Amino acid sequence: MTVIVNGEPRAVAAGTLAEALQALDYGEARVATALNGEFVPARARAATPVKEGDRIEIVAPRQGG
Amino acid sequence: MGTWSSQRLLDCSVAKARRRTGVLPNALRLLTMTAAIDRRKTVALTQTPDFTLYGVTLASRLLLGTSQYPSPAILAEAAHASSADVLTVSLRRESARLREGQDFWRLIRDIGARVLPNTAGCYSVKEAVTTAQMAREVFSTPWIKLEVIGEADTLQPDVFGLVEAARILASEGFEVFPYTTEDLVVAERLLDAGCKVLMPWGAPIGSGKGLNNVFGLRALRAHFPDVPLIVDAGVGLPSHAAAAMELGYDGVLLNTAVAKAGDPIAMARAFAQAIQAGRAAFLAGPTQPRDMASPSTPVVGRAVLI
DSSP states (O other): OOEETTTTEOOOOBBHHHHHHHTTTTTTTOOEEETEEEEEEGGGGOOOOEEEEEEEEEEEEEEEO | OOOOHHHHHHHHHHHHHHHHHHOOHHHHHHHHHHHHHHHHHHHHHHOOOOEEEETEEESSSEEEEOOOSSOOOHHHHHHHHHTTTTEEEEEEEEOOTTOHHHHHHHHHHHOOOOOEBBOOOOOOHHHHHHHHHHHHEEEEEEEEEEEEETTTTTTTOOOOHHHHHHHHHHHTEEEEEEEOOOOOHHHHHHHHTOOOOBBEOSSTTTTTOSSSSSSHHHHHHHHOTOBEEEEEEEOOSHHOOOOOHTTSSEEEESHHHHTTTHHHHHHHHHHHHHHHHHHHHHHOOOOOOOSSSOSSOOTTTTTOOO
């Protein structure tokens, strides 16, 4: 299945957002996620299904003004 | 003396002191009337001891950005030199391979300051709200520096979207720090939306132009004597920061002026000193500018030497 991860198409074998993060090697990284533009809290990732063509945003702390 | 003169500002501050200290109005009236001859007492009254944002009391009135430093080590040293208790941060896409965000988060944690995440780069209410929701989870804080940008050349806030996003976020339990203009009506709307701090711009972000509209900033201060006001953006020099504090602003938020300085660590220290000096000057009751000269040396007793 192909999903769009941070703007790039990626092939992942995953049924949920939590599985997708593991498949993409994020492990225990401190990140926040959004699916198709909607915030998905960490606790909801395991119960959030992903499907072909979904847009996943994975963000982390960065410098800011 | 104009409507928004320093006298008016002083009056507002005295009113604020009265509300906070519970000092009898009669005593205050007397002190206000005699301010010019007994400034020390007025100063004691206008000294609001704390800089408190959403219930958190901070020792430093400087809030520092973490972007554009020559290196992470210089950022850390500049942050320490600034004595800032609050550092602004952002969220950006994370690569599973590079994991830049994880390294940055360790650096910020080691510095030990409180973080104020921003929604920089968001041009819509939806983007800003979603970014705030993600920031709350990643940074474990309800604080959000809310930016809804309306125009790319000036990075001027879209104040309509800002008010809408602030209302949504406040209803979700966020403690919103809105990046706004000095517009009084927008300020009122933001307070209605649930904001308890306002952050008007000094000048466009990164421009270093200082306080573009001193009249507007002075009016905002006078209108909202009880609301913590922080000048955010456009500050280029320590003198700009000092000027904001002399107007009675509660704090200054800046980034580029320190990060892009020749020596960011020394500049961070200079800003800290300027903000302290400006605050002290405000509390000391600045004199008013006048159009005509006024001799400071006594005229009486001058020798006649013709």
